[in-house]
Amino acid sequence: MSxxxxxxxxxxxxxxxxxxxxxxxxxxxxxxxxIDLDAGRRDAFAAAGAEAVADSVAGLSGAFDAVIVLVVNxxxxxAVILGxxxxxxxxxxxxxxxxxxxxxxxxxKALGRDLEAMGILMLDAPVSGGAAKAAAxxxxxxxxxxxxxxxxxxxxxxxxxxxxxxxxxxxxxxATVKVIHQLLAGVHIAVGAEAMALAARAGIPLETMYxxxxxxxxxxxxFENRMKHVVEGDYTPTSAVDIFVKDLGLVTETGRSLKFxxxxxxxxxxxxxxxxxxxxxxxxDSAVIKTFSGIELPKKEG
Amino acid sequence: MSxxxxxxxxxxxxxxxxxxxxxxxxxxxxxxxxIDLDAGRRDAFAAAGAEAVADSVAGLSGAFDAVIVLVVNxxxxxAVILGxxxxxxxxxxxxxxxxxxxxxxxxxKALGRDLEAMGILMLDAPVSGGAAKAAAxxxxxxxxxxxxxxxxxxxxxxxxxxxxxxxxxxxxxxATVKVIHQLLAGVHIAVGAEAMALAARAGIPLETMYxxxxxxxxxxxxFENRMKHVVEGDYTPTSAVDIFVKDLGLVTETGRSLKFxxxxxxxxxxxxxxxxxxxxxxxxDSAVIKTFSGIELPKKEG
Numbered sequence: 154m155s156x157x158x159x160x161x162x163x164x165x166x167x168x169x170x171x172x173x174x175x176x177x178x179x180x181x182x183x184x185x186x187x188i189d190l191d192a193g194r195r196d197a198f199a200a201a202g203a204e205a206v207a208d209s210v211a212g213l214s215g216a217f218d219a220v221i222v223l224v225v226n227x228x229x230x231x232a233v234i235l236g237x238x239x240x241x242x243x244x245x246x247x248x249x250x251x252x253x254x255x256x257x258x259x260x261x262k263a264l265g266r267d268l269e270a271m272g273i274l275m276l277d278a279p280v281s282g283g284a285a286k287a288a289a290x291x292x293x294x295x296x297x298x299x300x301x302x303x304x305x306x307x308x309x310x311x312x313x314x315x316x317x318x319x320x321x322x323x324x325x326x327x328a329t330v331k332v333i334h335q336l337l338a339g340v341h342i343a344v345g346a347e348a349m350a351l352a353a354r355a356g357i358p359l360e361t362m363y364x365x366x367x368x369x370x371x372x373x374x375x376f377e378n379r380m381k382h383v384v385e386g387d388y389t390p391t392s393a394v395d396i397f398v399k400d401l402g403l404v405t406e407t408g409r410s411l412k413f414x415x416x417x418x419x420x421x422x423x424x425x426x427x428x429x430x431x432x433x434x435x436x437x438d439s440a441v442i443k444t445f446s447g448i449e450l451p452k453k454e455g
Numbered sequence: 456m457s458x459x460x461x462x463x464x465x466x467x468x469x470x471x472x473x474x475x476x477x478x479x480x481x482x483x484x485x486x487x488x489x490i491d492l493d494a495g496r497r498d499a500f501a502a503a504g505a506e507a508v509a510d511s512v513a514g515l516s517g518a519f520d521a522v523i524v525l526v527v528n529x530x531x532x533x534a535v536i537l538g539x540x541x542x543x544x545x546x547x548x549x550x551x552x553x554x555x556x557x558x559x560x561x562x563x564k565a566l567g568r569d570l571e572a573m574g575i576l577m578l579d580a581p582v583s584g585g586a587a588k589a590a591a592x593x594x595x596x597x598x599x600x601x602x603x604x605x606x607x608x609x610x611x612x613x614x615x616x617x618x619x620x621x622x623x624x625x626x627x628x629x630a631t632v633k634v635i636h637q638l639l640a641g642v643h644i645a646v647g648a649e650a651m652a653l654a655a656r657a658g659i660p661l662e663t664m665y666x667x668x669x670x671x672x673x674x675x676x677x678f679e680n681r682m683k684h685v686v687e688g689d690y691t692p693t694s695a696v697d698i699f700v701k702d703l704g705l706v707t708e709t710g711r712s713l714k715f716x717x718x719x720x721x722x723x724x725x726x727x728x729x730x731x732x733x734x735x736x737x738x739x740d741s742a743v744i745k746t747f748s749g750i751e752l753p754k755k756e757g
Contacts (some may be wrong), residue, residue, distance in 0.1 A: 177649045246524035258657070281671050295667050311678050318667050320659065328658045330667055337650050344642040344719045348635050355560070355631045355716045357622065365597055365632055369583050371639035372677030413656045414747075416726065418720045445716070 160184070161204070165233050165240060167194040170253075171223035174313040176201055177326070178221075180290065181312035186213050190234070211238045216245035219309045219347025221437055223280075225400065227256035231264060233380040241271055249274035249305035253294075255335060257403050258325035259410065263296075265324030270414045273301040275325045279331030280314075283391075286377060287317075291315035297326035332407050335400040340376035341395065343421035346442035349374075349383050360383050387450040390435040393395040395434040397425045397441075402403040457545035462486070463506070464521040464611055467535050467542060469496040472555075472582060475524035475589025476615040478503055480523075482592065483614035488515050490535070490542075513540050519545035521611045522742045525582075528701065529558035533566060543573055551576035551607035555596075557637065559705050560714065567600075567626030576604040581633030582616075593617035597636070599628035599742050634709050636704040638720045643677035644699065645723035648744035650678075655750040661686050681741040688753040690738040698735040698742075699727045 156311050160183060164175040167189035168440050178185040179202040186205045187198040195206040220240050222230050230252055246249065252264060252275060252448045261277045279295035286292055292313050292446045296303070297320040303310075310317045320326040348371075352362040363384050382388060401422035408415040424441050433440040442450065462485060466477040469491035470563075481504040489500040497508040509515045522542050524532050532554055536543050546552065554577060556565060563579045570577045580598035588594055594615050598605070600624040612619045620630040637732040650673075651664045654664040665686050669679050684690060703724035710717040726743050735742040743754065 212516075227463050245564060248545075283672070293671055298506060316670060318663060320663055326657075326659060329660055330654075333650050333654050333657075333659070333664065334668060334673040336653065337646060337675070337678065340646040340712060340719065341643070341673070341675060344639060344646070346717050347642075347717055348639050351638065351710065351715055351717065352632075352635050353528070353712070354713050355635075355709070357628060357629075357632055357635070361620060361622055362632060362635065365595070366636060366639060369595055369619060369636060370585070370676045370680070371636040371643070373639070373643060374672045376639065378672070388737075407657070408653065411653070413653055413749075415649055415653065416640065416722045417649050417719055420722050424718065447715075 160219070160308060161186070161215065161217045161245070162221065163188065163213065163217040163240065164221045164223065165280070166223040167191070167198055168223065169284035170287045170292070171221070173284060174221055174223060174292065175203070176288065177290035177313045178309055179203065181308065183308055183312060186217070188399055189211070205239045209238050210240050210243050212356040213243070215245050218245050218248045219243060219306050220248070220250040221309060221313070222250060222252045222254065224254055226254055227260035228446045230254045230256065235267060241268065241273060241426065241434055246272050247305065249276060249302045251276045251282055251306050251309065253278050253280045255279055255331050255400055255403065256328050256330045257332065262325045274299060274305055275324060276302045276306055277327035279327055283332070284431065287313070292412065295320055295327050295330040297321050297323055303335040328408065332400070332403050334413070336404045338375055339397045339401045339404070340417050340421045341373040341424065342379050342438050343424045345373070345376040345380045345385070346424070346439065346445070349380055350442050350445035350448055353450060359451060379437070382437050383442055384429065384451060386453040388433065388440045389394060392438050393430045393435050394425055394438050394440055397438050398429050398434065462520045462610060463488070463517065464523065465490065465515065465542065466523045466525065468525040469493070469500055470525065471586035472589045472594070474500065475525070475592070476482050476523055476525060476594065478590065479592035479615045480611055481505065481612065483611040485614060488519070490515070494510070500642045500701055504584055511540050512542050515545070518545050518550065519561050520547050520550045521608050521749070522546060522550070522557065522614070523553040523611060524552060526556055528556055528561035532556045532558065536566065537569060543570065543575060546575050548717050549576070549607065551578060551604045553578045553608050555580050555582045555609065556631055557581055557702055557705065559708055560595040560630045562625045563630040573598065575606055576601060576603045577626060577718070579629035581629055583636065590614070596620065596631045597622055597629050599605050599623050599625055601644060627639060631709065634702070634705050638706045638717070640677055641699045641703045641706070642719050642723045643675040644740050645726045645743055646683045647678040648685070648741065648747070652744050652747035652750055653680055655752060681739070684741040685737050685744055686753060692712065692737065692739045692741045694740050695737050696727055696730045696742055700731050700736065704726055721753050742750045
């Protein structure tokens with residue numbers, strides 16, 4: 154899709170996902186500005202072709218047709234959009250905001266209502282895929298919102314995503330799909346840890362256990378990716394334990410608001426909370442295996 | 456590997472896995488007999504090149520160098536090997552029995568001890584891969600036992616498996632690896648059901664949820680294979696709920712014998728037991744989703 158002349162985008166949050174999205178927009182020929190509190194990230198994006206960078210919207214001029222919000226959680230998203238010097242005041246007439254943090258459907262809906270009252274379109278559009286996919290413009294976007302919001306954001310969606318799911322028209326559905334995805338991801342990591350811990354307890358070599366599972370029907374994307382870290386004894390974070398404390402917290406909040414029992418997610422949530430409580434919150438999420446005692450785990454070589 | 460002249464094999468249990476193994480042995484040029492209580496299965500194997508078929512070892516002549524036991528559980532395995540007219544009396548000097556049911560390490564060890572006392576080699580060798588892989592001679596075998604047992608069974612392992620893992624020398628290790636594999640498989644089905652049930656409760660179209668997950672990091676082999684049945688509303692068994700009641704029972708038994716807590720496997724076991732208790736024991740294992748109430752699931756078309 155060719156981008157209409159004068160179409161301006163702004164990415165808020167230049168972390169690994171946001172930077173990938175911002176660079177993908179630039180590559181697609183979209184005039185793209187970036188906002189981040191970190192000077193190093195701003196400099197990196199400025200050097201890579203940003204129209205402008207700043208530590209807040211006050212440092213940028215003019216209005217934006219498309220805003221992508223890639224901050225950590227709902228509170229940050231609300232602050233950067235509706236807070237003092239929020240981006241809402243700089244959305245061009247007919248412009249849209251793509252809100253891509255992982256948050257509850259309730260928080261997404263509240264934001265959507267407030268933006269609607271201001272005449273601003275919103276897409277409830279969580280993303281997945283990790284830093285490498287984001288850098289390649291190949292994120293997966295699970296989005297809900299009006300046809301007008303999808304239309305307005307089409308150039309940036311084309312730029313940043315290899316696949317955009319249209320979940321439906323209702324703000325909150327995108328958030329819910331992401332939350333349910335995280336339910337699976339979190340339980341898969343926790344049960345991978347449970348299985349590998351039992352193998353260690355039973356005297357099964359963990360490399361062998363890993364090899365068997367990854368070649369059989371017991372495999373999962375998360376088992377294959379994260380239990381490799383356990384086999385190597387390397388807990389350098391790909392994504393930290395505390396991210397799943399947050400995300401499985403959203404999962405249980407979703408269950409509670411729907412009065413829906415989630416026996417496995419609740420058990421996994423307790424495991425991640427215990428890992429964080431033991432002091433492993435900043436380690437790779439596979440460190441949830443350290444909640445099992447009486448076993449010896451591989452140590453990192455060298 | 457060329458098979459030594461006069462090497463004779465016998466497969467006990469001509470179900471989908473056993474029939475696949477038996478046919479693979481015949482294809483590899485091994486003189487192979489088969490035992491099954493079902494006349495239809497015996498006839499099918501006889502027509503496909505069996506040396507002989509019978510409903511018990513009494514109906515077969517001579518002794519066997521290699522025996523493959525592919526019955527349902529430990530009790531059946533013990534009965535066909537050591538019971539009245541058991542195959543143990545027909546193992547040739549230096550012969551070996553490959554015991555491939557899913558059973559506890561304790562049961563495997565007890566069998567190994569009894570066979571050792573009789574001078575018979577045993578390989579503790581559970582299999583996975585399903586009927587299609589078995590028919591193609593491409594099962595995965597996770598085996599433990601002595602080098603002599605591996606050597607004696609090499610021709611049949613070559614015939615039936617695309618991959619044989621040598622877990623270690625100790626009988627019980629193969630059984631344990633399979634049990635841990637089933638822990639993962641069972642929890643992955645149960646959490647797939649939990650996630651899809653929550654999606655149904657939240658009003659997310661299940662086809663969309665399935666599509667998102669199978670293209671993202673929340674995917675598992677079991678989610679992709681079994682939640683398809685939920686989307687299609689078709690609970691014709693690939694593998695039944697009651698198989699996981701049995702296998703997760705073995706998992707919890709393993710945890711108990713090692714005094715090792717298994718929070719996720721225990722929760723999933725309760726879910727499969729409840730599904731069976733509700734009357735769904737003979738349905739596809741994805742019917743564990745029927746334990747969630749207050750949701751409407753897709754119905755089979757046509």
